[in-house]
Amino acid sequence: MKNCACLRMNEAATGMSKKRYEEVAEAVAGRIRQGMYAVGDRIPGTRDLVEHFSVSVSTIMAAQRLLERQGWVEARPRSGYYVRRRNQEGAAEGGAALPKVTGFESAPTLVDTQQTIMSLVQATQSPRGMNFAMAAPATQFLPAAAMEKAFRAALRESGEEIEAYSFPPGALRLREAIVQRMKDAWCDLEPDDILITNGCHEALTLALRAVTQPGDVVAVESPTYFGLLQVIDALGLKALEIPADPKSGLSLEALQLALEQWPVKACVAMPNFSNPLGCLMPDERKEQLVRLLEVRGVPLIENDIYGELGFSGLRPRAAKSYDRAGGVLYCSSFSKSIAPGLRVGWMAPGRWLPQVGYLKFASTLACPSLPQMAVAHYLAQADFDRHLRRMRHEFAVHVERMTTAVLRHFPPGVRVSQPAGGFVLWVELAEGRDTVALYRKALAAGVSIAPGTLFSGDGDKYRHCLRLNCAAPWTAEAEDAIRQLGGWLRAG
Ligand SMILES: Cc1ncc(COP(=O)(O)O)c(C=O)c1O
Known part of the structure; x- marks a missing residue:
């Protein structure tokens, strides 16, 4: 049966006290929520489900009726059950609505989230406690x-x-291996197009330094990865926040308006499984994004750090693959797929390569050689693809578990993202809720979360939102921590 293994994983994620037909419905709904059955897809038929879940026909029929009542599927006579287009504004019974897209009324702003970031970084250094704050996979996944x-x-x-020193552009053996992997993202590159960096963070920093001057305006997705906002802050740049749709990512319409209105010097985007929304930009929009910027001569800094972590198993195309003029500075790393502590990242900066190479040399001279060579040796084995398959599956399971727990324990009306890859979940509470206060309370109890204020230069825009790292071990204590967060929210 198609996608049996994934159904099994969701089955395992469901609560023990539920009736069997509810468990089955929840497992199937989980698959739909993750986007593994798209709108209009037929879900597996009654006989397949009976066989897979080892339950009776009547249990499956009850589960199908429940899914229909909850608005997940619709019955088509003599054909089966099909995934329904859901009203994302108001959630159907039993499901969750997506976070809202913010309006575009912003002007470029200076970023100031330094204090919260540093306290968060310190909090997550503690070996004890529950880390839902940093987007880093626990060692069990590595x-x-x-x-x-x-x-x-x-x-x-x-x-x-x-x-020896590994001067820019970095170890040839590693660059050759990266070029091979990037073919899966439809990028046809040579080893000489690649520069090895100290993680994706350094790649983003070098890219921004190469294409901007202090005071310049940089268009970014909103909400966006807080490390990027830190770099923008440190370089004296201004962030212009462009709304992102939780399904398809950066709004090209809003970006176009912004380009007409402001002297934008660069655009930074995560078309594949953005952080924090986890959304996937459709390929035709990636191409439109590249062309929109190309005609205006605005460089695109593409952050593809989660590109290999899509739940569907298909490696999506990179926006870089549409680059004709060398205007896309592609950035990535092995921090999410092998280990963040290795600090091995890379970039394909297009026509900006000479500037970027010089800046790399001038700032840190070289990258450590041993981690580069170790990664090169690892990539030479078939094991990496096997590992990625396992990892994607595990992340999909953990995101689903976290989603189920949040929907169960958080106050009614909560909205959650439906990541198509990666391992973070974006949670939106009712307007007026304060996740910075929640963050402080939770930290005192040994639980760290990332408050929404970190994901925007405008401190208050996402005060009612938070991001949860799902690549933490899912234990009874983890679920208790989510229950406790929900308890505080319900009480407050
Ligand atoms: C979207 C995004 N970009 C970049 C980074 C930093 O990556 P690295 O550890 O490779 O520097 C992170 C880490 O959380 C991230 O989530």
């Missing part, structure tokens, strides 16, 4: 044993290279 072998192989086979 290929530790395979990397240990890769480090040994690197030391054994690449000794001389490891001892």
Whole structure:
């Protein structure tokens, strides 16, 4: 049966006290929520579901009726059940609405979230406590044993290279391996097009430094990854926040207006599984985005750090693949897929390569050689693709578990994102709720969350929102922590 394994994972995520038909309905709804069955798709038929869940026909029929009542599916006579277009504004019974798209009324702003960020960073250094704040996979998801072998192989086979400086553009063997992987994102590059960096964060920094001057305006998605706002702040730039749709990402219509109105010097976007919304921009919109900026000579800084972590298993195309004029500065890293502590990232900066290479050299001289060679050795094995398959599946399960727990424990009316990849969940509470206060209360109890204020230069825009890292071990304590967060919200 199609997608059996994924149904099984959602089944495991459901509550024990539920009736069997409710569990089945919840597992199927989870798949729809994750976008694995799209609107108009036929869900597996009665016989398949009976076989898969090992339950009676009447249990499956009850589950189908429940899914229909909840608005997930509609019955088509003599054909089966099909995924319905849901009203995302008001959630159908039993499901959740998507977060709202913010209006576009902003002017470029200076960013000031330094204090909250640094307290968050310190809080998550603690080995105890529940880390739902930082978007970093827990060690259980990482290929530790395979990397240990890769480090040994690197030391054994690449000794001389490891001892030497690895000046820009970085280790050739690694750049060759990256070029191969980028073919899956439809990018046809040469090793000489690639520059190795100290993680994606350095790639973003170098890209912004190459294409802007202090005081310049940079268009960013709203909400956006807070590390990017930090870089914008540190470089004395101004962020112009462009609304992002929780399904399709950056609004091109709003971006066009912004380009007409403001002297935008660069645009930073995450077309594949953005952080924090987890949305996937359709390919035709990626192409439109590249063309829109190309005709105005505005560089696009593409952050594709989650590109290989889509739940459907299909590696989406990068916007870079539509780049004809070398105006896309592609940035990524292995922080989400292998280990953040390696600090191995890369960029394909197009026609900006000479400037970026010089800035890299001038700021940090070289990247550490050993992690580069270890990653190169690891990528040479088939194991990486197997690991990615497992990881995507695990992340989909964990996002689903977190979504179920949030919907169960948070106050009614909560809206949640429906990530198509990555491992973070964006949660929107009723207007007026204060997630900074919640953050402080939770931190005192050993639970860290990322308050929504971090995801915008305008401190208050997302005060009623928060982001949860789902790549943490899902234990009874984790669910208790979500219940506790919900309890505080219900009480307050
Ligand atoms: C969207 C995004 N970009 C960049 C980074 C930083 O990546 P790296 O650890 O490779 O520097 C993160 C880390 O959370 C991220 O979520």
